[in-house]
Amino acid sequence: xxxxxxxxxxxxxxxxxxxxxxxxxxxxxxxxxxxxxxxxxxxxxxxxxxxxxxxxxxxxxxxxxxxxxxxxxxxxxxxx
Numbered sequence: 001x002x003x004x005x006x007x008x009x010x011x012x013x014x015x016x017x018x019x020x021x022x023x024x025x026x027x028x029x030x031x032x033x034x035x036x037x038x039x040x041x042x043x044x045x046x047x048x049x050x051x052x053x054x055x056x057x058x059x060x061x062x063x064x065x066x067x068x069x070x071x072x073x074x075x076x077x078x079x080x
Contacts, residue, residue, distance in 0.1 A: 006033070 008016065020026050041047040067074060 016029075016032065020029070020032065038047060042049055064074070
């Protein structure tokens with residue numbers, strides 16, 4: 001991992017501190033900077049966008065519509 005020292009103009013530093021203070025759980029400065037840099041580079045085509053994870057059922061499926069809720073019961077053989 002590469003380390004860097006960054007100098008902010010006063011207006012940007014103030015805006016950054018205001019943003020961090022307004023969050024319910026204050027993010028680390030490193031997290032904010034990495035997120036901002038990733039977004040900046042993605043918008044300019046230098047970093048690939050994240051692909052959305054798509055999950056599709058294998059085969060024909062169980063035919064049941066509540067498996068995501070009752071999976072433990074089905075796995076234990078408590079429901080038919």
